[in-house]
Amino acid sequence: MKATAAWFLAVVLTATSLPAAELWVGAAGTSITPDQSVALDGHRNLRMSNKVESPITATALALESRDKEKVLDQAILVSCDLVAIRDGILEKVREKVKSRLPGFDVKKLIVSATHTHNAPVTLEGRYTLPAQGNMKPSEYTEFMTTKVSEAIVESWKNRRVGKAGWGQGWAVVAQNRRAVYADGTAQMYGATNKPSFRGLEGYEDHSLDVLFFGDQKDHLLATAVNVPCPAQEAEGGLSILADFWHPAREGLRKGYGKDLLVLGWTGAGGDQSPHLMFRKPAEERMRKLRGLTRLEEVARRIVDGWQDAYEVARKDMRQDVVLRHCVREIELPRRKVTEAEVAEARKEAAKYAGNPAQRWNYRWNQGVVERYEAQKAGSEKPFTMELHVLRLGDVAIATNPFELFTDFGLQIKARSPAVQTFIIQLACDSGGYLPSERAVRGGGYSAVIQSSRVGPEGGQILVEETVRAIQDLWKK
Amino acid sequence: MRHPKPLSSLVVAMALVLTLGQAVLPARAAELWIGAATANITPDKSLPLTGGTAVRVSNGVLSPITANVLALESREGQRVVDQAILVSCDLCVIRPGIQDGFRKHLAGRLSGFDLNKLFLAATHTHDAPVLMQDRYDVKDYGDAMQPKDYVPWMYRQLAQAVEKAWEGRAAGAVAWGLGHAVAGHNRRVVYADGIARMHGNTNDPQFRNIEGYEDHALHVLCFYDAQKRLKAAALTLACTAQCASGTKVSADFWHDVRRLIRQRHGEGVCVLGFCAPAGDQTPRVQVGRTSDQRMFESRGLTYTQEIGRRIAVAFDDVAGVIAKDIRTDVPLVHRVRQIELPARIVTDAEYAVAKKVCDDINAKKTLTKSDYWTRDLYRSAAERYLAQKKDQGKTYAMELHVLRLGDVAIASNPFELFLDYGVQIEARSPAVQTFLIQLAGTGAQHAYYLPTPRAAAAGALDEKPFTNYSATVMTGMVGPEGGQKLVDLTLDEINALWKSPAKK
Numbered sequence: 002m003k004a005t006a007a008w009f010l011a012v013v014l015t016a017t018s019l020p021a022a023e024l025w026v027g028a029a030g031t032s033i034t035p036d037q038s039v040a041l042d043g044h045r046n047l048r049m050s051n052k053v054e055s056p057i058t059a060t061a062l063a064l065e066s067r068d069k070e071k072v073l074d075q076a077i078l079v080s081c082d083l084v085a086i087r088d089g090i091l092e093k094v095r096e097k098v099k100s101r102l103p104g105f106d107v108k109k110l111i112v113s114a115t116h117t118h119n120a121p122v123t124l125e126g127r128y129t130l131p132a133q134g135n136m137k138p139s140e141y142t143e144f145m146t147t148k149v150s151e152a153i154v155e156s157w158k159n160r161r162v163g164k165a166g167w168g169q170g171w172a173v174v175a176q177n178r179r180a181v182y183a184d185g186t187a188q189m190y191g192a193t194n195k196p197s198f199r200g201l202e203g204y205e206d207h208s209l210d211v212l213f214f215g216d217q218k219d220h221l222l223a224t225a226v227n228v229p230c231p232a233q234e235a236e237g238g239l240s241i242l243a244d245f246w247h248p249a250r251e252g253l254r255k256g257y258g259k260d261l262l263v264l265g266w267t268g269a270g271g272d273q274s275p276h277l278m279f280r281k282p283a284e285e286r287m288r289k290l291r292g293l294t295r296l297e298e299v300a301r302r303i304v305d306g307w308q309d310a311y312e313v314a315r316k317d318m319r320q321d322v323v324l325r326h327c328v329r330e331i332e333l334p335r336r337k338v339t340e341a342e343v344a345e346a347r348k349e350a351a352k353y354a355g356n357p358a359q360r361w362n363y364r365w366n367q368g369v370v371e372r373y374e375a376q377k378a379g380s381e382k383p384f385t386m387e388l389h390v391l392r393l394g395d396v397a398i399a400t401n402p403f404e405l406f407t408d409f410g411l412q413i414k415a416r417s418p419a420v421q422t423f424i425i426q427l428a429c430d431s432g433g434y435l436p437s438e439r440a441v442r443g444g445g446y447s448a449v450i451q452s453s454r455v456g457p458e459g460g461q462i463l464v465e466e467t468v469r470a471i472q473d474l475w476k477k
Numbered sequence: 478m479r480h481p482k483p484l485s486s487l488v489v490a491m492a493l494v495l496t497l498g499q500a501v502l503p504a505r506a507a508e509l510w511i512g513a514a515t516a517n518i519t520p521d522k523s524l525p526l527t528g529g530t531a532v533r534v535s536n537g538v539l540s541p542i543t544a545n546v547l548a549l550e551s552r553e554g555q556r557v558v559d560q561a562i563l564v565s566c567d568l569c570v571i572r573p574g575i576q577d578g579f580r581k582h583l584a585g586r587l588s589g590f591d592l593n594k595l596f597l598a599a600t601h602t603h604d605a606p607v608l609m610q611d612r613y614d615v616k617d618y619g620d621a622m623q624p625k626d627y628v629p630w631m632y633r634q635l636a637q638a639v640e641k642a643w644e645g646r647a648a649g650a651v652a653w654g655l656g657h658a659v660a661g662h663n664r665r666v667v668y669a670d671g672i673a674r675m676h677g678n679t680n681d682p683q684f685r686n687i688e689g690y691e692d693h694a695l696h697v698l699c700f701y702d703a704q705k706r707l708k709a710a711a712l713t714l715a716c717t718a719q720c721a722s723g724t725k726v727s728a729d730f731w732h733d734v735r736r737l738i739r740q741r742h743g744e745g746v747c748v749l750g751f752c753a754p755a756g757d758q759t760p761r762v763q764v765g766r767t768s769d770q771r772m773f774e775s776r777g778l779t780y781t782q783e784i785g786r787r788i789a790v791a792f793d794d795v796a797g798v799i800a801k802d803i804r805t806d807v808p809l810v811h812r813v814r815q816i817e818l819p820a821r822i823v824t825d826a827e828y829a830v831a832k833k834v835c836d837d838i839n840a841k842k843t844l845t846k847s848d849y850w851t852r853d854l855y856r857s858a859a860e861r862y863l864a865q866k867k868d869q870g871k872t873y874a875m876e877l878h879v880l881r882l883g884d885v886a887i888a889s890n891p892f893e894l895f896l897d898y899g900v901q902i903e904a905r906s907p908a909v910q911t912f913l914i915q916l917a918g919t920g921a922q923h924a925y926y927l928p929t930p931r932a933a934a935a936g937a938l939d940e941k942p943f944t945n946y947s948a949t950v951m952t953g954m955v956g957p958e959g960g961q962k963l964v965d966l967t968l969d970e971i972n973a974l975w976k977s978p979a980k981k
Contacts, residue, residue, distance in 0.1 A: 169768045171659035171787070173693045193904035196965070200897035200929065204687045207659050208765055279904035280694065283655040286909060290654075290798045302657070313775040408686035415679035415764045420771060437686065465682075 022073055024322050026214045027063035027160030028223035028262040031152040032056045033081065033145045034241060035121055037136040040128055042084040043118030043236060045361045047128040049135060050121075054240035055247035057082035057120050059149045060264045061156035062214070062223055064393070066324035076109050076326045076391055077153055078225070078398075078425075080264035082232075082243040083114040083145075085431035086402070087124045090146060097150035102157050108328050110153065111389050111400055113428035115265045116231035117244040121145070127364070129357035163222065166213040166318040167396045167421055168310030172302040174245075175230035175273035177201040177407075179445065187443025193279040202443060203272060204407050209306035210268075210423050212396065213314050221257050226307060227423045229268030229410060234275040234299055245275065248300035253307060266425045269410020271403065271434050271447060275299050322394035325474050329390075331466045332383035335372065336456030343373040346451065365451045372454070384455050386463075387429045390470040395420035397471045401463060402430035404447070408437040409460045416468045418475040435460045507558050509807055511700045512548035512646030513709035513747035516638030517541055518567065518631050519726055523621040525613065528569045528603030528722065530942075531846035532613035534621045535604075539725035540732035542567035542605050544597075544635050545749045547700065547709055548642040549882070551809035561811045561880055562587075562595040562639060563711070563887075563914075565749035567718075567728040571597045571891070572608045575628065576918045582632040587643050593813050595639070596878050596889060598917035600750050601717035604727035606631075614849040649702050651807055653885045653910055654799035656695040656791035660730070660784050661716030661758035663687045663896070665932060665947070673935035675946045679764050687763060688932060690896055691715075692753070695788060696912045697795045698885065705803055707742045712792060713751035713912045715896055720760045720781040730760065733785020738792055751914045754899030756892065756926045756947060760784050807883030810974050814879070816966050817872040821956030823862035827938045831859040831951070834940050851942050854951045857923070858938070861954070873955045875963075876918050879970035884909035886971045889917035890963060891924035892955065893947070895932060901964045907975040922954060930957040 034056045041048040059081040066073040079094075095107040121141045122128065130137065136144075179202035180191030187202050206229040214223040232244035243250075246265040254261050275295075277284055288298045338346075346369035353363035375381040391398040397419035405426045414422045438457040440448040447453075455463075519541040526533040544566040551558040580592045599605075607613065608631075610624045618624075665688035666677030673688050698711040718729035728735075731750040738748050760780070762769050773783035823831075834855040838848045864870035880887040886908035894915045903911045916924075928948035933956060936945025946952065955963070 169765070169772055171693075173657040173659070177690060193900070196905070198901060198904060200900060201690045203689065204663065205691055207691070207693055208768075210768075279900060280655070280910075283696075283910045287655050287795075287798060290801055310772070313772050316775065411679070411687060411764050412684055415684055416682070421765075421768045439686070 022066040022068055022321055022323060023162055024165055024320055024324060025065040025067060025160040026163030026165070026222060027156040027158065028061065028214065029152045029155035029159065030058055030060040030262050031148045033059050033148050035136050035141055035144065038134060039121035039136045039141055040130055040138065041119055041239070042122040043233070047130070048239055049131065050241050051239045054242040057117065057241060057243045059152055060262050061152040062225060062264055063156040063160045064324055065160055072104065074324045074326050075105055076111065076324070077105070077157060078264065079112045079149060079153060080266060081112060081114050081149065082117050082246060083120045083123065084116055084118055085114045085427050086112050086429060087431050090123060090142065091429050093142065093146040094149050094153070097146060098153050101154045105157060109326050111428055112149070113266060113400065113425050115244065115246050116233055116267055116427055117242065118233045118236035119238065119240055119242040119244065127361060129360050162217055162320070164215045164217065164219065164318040164320045165322050165393060166314035167394065168211050168314035169421055170209040170211065170306030170310035171207050172209040172228065172306035173207050174228055174275055174299055174302055175205050175207065175270055176276060176278050177203055177205050177272055178274045178276060178278060179272050179440065179443065180278065181443055185443065186445065187440065187448065188445045189447050190276060201278060202440060203437070204411065205273065206268065206407050206411065209303065209310065210421050211307055211310040211314070212393070213311060213318065215318055219318055221261055223262040223264065224253065224307070225264040225266055226303065227266045227268050227425070228303060229270045229407060230273045230275055231267050231270055231404070232265065234296055245296045245299040245303065248297045249303045252300050252304040266423060267427055268424045269405040269407050269426055271406040271436065272440060273407060319394055323392055325392045327390045327470050327474060329388045329470060330385060331388050332385050333455045333459035333462050335381055335384055336450065336453055336459065338369055338373040338376055338450055342450040343370060346370050369451055384432065384459065386432060388466060388470060389428070390467065390474060392474040396423060397474065398423040398425065399467045399471060400425045400428035402428060402432040403435035403455065404433065405435045406437040406440055406460070409435065409464050412464045413467050417471050419471060422471070435463070507551040507553050507806060507808055508648050509651055509805060509809060510550040510552060510646040511649035511708060512642035512644070513700065514546045514638040514641035514645065515747050516544040516546070516634040518544050518634050520622055520627065520630060524606040524627065524726060525618045525621050525624070526604055526724070526726070527607040527612060530850045532607065532617045533724050534619055535724055535726050537725045539604065539721065539727040542602065542726055542728045544638060545747050546638045546642040547711060547747070547749055548646050549809055550646055557589065559809045559811045560590055560594050561809065562590070562643065563749060564595065564597045564635065564639065565751055566597055566599050567602050567731060568599040568605045568608065569601055569603055570916055571599050571919050573919050573921055573923055575608055578628070579632055579635060583636055583639060586636065586640055590643060594811050596918040598751055598889065598914050600729065600731050601719060601752055601916055602727060602729040603719045603722045604725060604729065614844070614846065617846055647702065649700055649708060650705060650803045650805045651701070651883065652699045652799040652803045653883065654697050654795040655910060656697060656795035657693045658695045658714060658787045658791035659693045660714055660760055660787060661691060661693070661755055662761060662763055663689055663691050663757055664759045664761060664763060665689070665757050666763060667935065671935060673932065673945055673948070675943070676761060688935065689757060689929070690900060691758065692896055692900065695791045695795070696910055697792055697799070698912065699796055699799060701803060707746050709747040709749065710738060710792065711749040711751060712788065713753045713914060714788065715753040715755040715758050715899060717752055717755050717759055718750065720784055730781050730784040730788065733782050734788045737785060737789035741793060742796070751912070752916055753913045754894035754896050754915050756895040756928065757932065758896060804883055808881060810881045812879045812970055812974070814877045814970060815874060816877050817874050818955050818959035818962050820861070820871050820873045821950055821953050821959065822865060823858050823950050827950050828859055828862035830938050830940060831855040831862070835859060854942065858951050873922065873959060875920055875924070877967065877970065878917065879967065879974065881974040885912060886974065887912040887914065888967045888971060889914045891917055891919040892927040893925065894927045895929045895960070897929045898927065898960050898964050902967050905968050906971050908971060911971070925952045925954055927955050927960045927963070928953055928957065929960065933957055
């Protein structure tokens, strides 16, 4: 009798301790560094690369949850050292991997950019390039999407039963780059040492959200690090480089294994950059005393914050975590072009029209004129975007294609039911800046009509749609 | 209420000329003499605690409250070049009259020291004693030690430490550095209707943004003895010490900072905690609290201990780096100025609200504990209105301390100064590092909050005291116009000590 009871108890205990779902994890990385000169993206003026300062890479993370043989949900997330995921890139990658990923729905593939301004242009026509001696954007895009596809396939193939953990640290990386003046105007990277300076426009989010993925023996395989700041400390120059993500990856690999794969995710940081807006002499002095470059200094902070998070998370690595992945196509209203804005844009576009060296400026202004004409003709279509929202245990992950101002990211985080909410901007498309209402009032680059196709009204809808999608994943 | 007479513009101009004329740095290397001491200002008795709308009587001590004293003197041979005594107190606010009273208490006890060059600053712990007898209804103090008894006792404790620091000063060295600790968070939550609420709910569909900036810089000054052993450290960050608020006396996170620094750097190290401009900041997390809580609880810490840990870690990091650049021959110059700022003008509408609230409370047969505090604040606004109608009280007098210590500028103010003003001063300062200390040396009048234009515009005064609390005229003797003047006058003084154009 006693033996029967003990057996029954054992069965019950075993049954209740069985994982509800098993998490399968795979990861792979690849270099997407071209071996020829390329045009570098992110600036108005053409820059042709002349060396590689650090390799630019793509890192793929494959996740699948299973209940025994049954697949519950899936996701593949790829972080790329690119300025943005321009038109056509996602489609090209999906097309290349489609037949090579049996059982995977390619709509559940997310590709995002770290926003390094020292990575190749991927769209033809943005600049007037030299005829010879360089790799053209279409050639680079073909090369890059092939490499990314290979990493995706590898990550999917090498997935195995693993564990996930999450934690939060802090890293003072993002600096609000919009200086506000006595007359109410704002200027990106505006001077702060003049008497009319009144303050920085808004918030800085110094949280560092981290996901950790290990095997069953708790050996760390991959980590995803969410920094609400684009990787553009180095911007400028003629080198190809991965900005602060390169020394950050090196720092993490030095401490936690040379094969550790690191995904850099940029949080909502349209109004942020690592550039110092004030207190530069003190920061520079400390950096020099440490013997670091500025990129290394930013990376040092990320690594320190990551270690702080890992110290806690490593004690709580979980195998039976929920994975749910929702993909929605949503529509956002386009920002309305005013008469004054189109008049200014027409004037500027006309100024640059005949000058091949000013192609970027021409397109920047002419785009506004075309939008206005569509708006007037009633043929303007809403901005359509792919929204990915994932639940991984107590963590929510939400994507958007914009340089999303921090205020919107904060709203999503504040209203999310998740313990931690990761925002990945610059994902699956390139929607330009999405400024807050106060930024539009202040004006300046990143908030003017030329910089933004979707305005504060659309931003609010994005917040509501994202929060609703996250909440849906938390409903029983 | 007493209102100081405004200085004439001629006197101000003369003072400025004098300042510029005096701002000549030592021609040759100076020797820095340093003294430090700590006073326990925690009596072995129950105390009424300040910082809330109603008085709380303490029922124990969570952590001792202390005052930490730093005495500085620069010398060229036998000649004294300049001096300063800075006192960081685990108090909520240095209330009107406290600093003057302490200087009188010290009179004649510090040989060769000009007492005007001493200032007290508060860390803003909300678990420290009431300092003004009439701050709350005296009946609510019960059997606790009364403010009128606590203050003289505190003076005696403080005086012993100041004397010890001053008399014990000896030739030493100094180093400075900058680190980062995420401690302060902007506490003003803005909603779709443009209204801001202090500690408002962010998990609300109407939530639009956090009003302004957060500054996670940690400025560090390390002072060493002749053998380069750490003797004292002064830290300033834009965060008030108000993680906890209960019925036990507490130094808040500064207790943990001191404990950890002493553990790592020696039990004798004197740690001065200063609060940089942080009128709109507290340690309370506005977004992401669940995650933050999971982290510190997993570490087995309270939130107070967690903030202490972050600051101590950042201090260690900085102290390790700046040990490469310890200096002995730094200039010390200390200017003390009486300046006047335009007072915030109370409007007719604000007066009407203030008067009604006071009248309503006065008409009550029984007052609640918070009525006393509420009436005090509204009455202050009403009285200022009436004075201003008589062309009085249109300026606010304050004592401004500006020091140069090597490449570092130190500047004080008595307010809960909104961060934007601090950012302006730092951005325009010619110093390599600019240490700002708020809640320092209040004069004859309360200082309260000094809000920015955007904060002042985020909600009009009404009968609910917490409507746009910290930015209405009820809690602001000086408004944005005065804040800008404070920035400019502080920079004038700092620039005079550097005598070079401002740089970014």
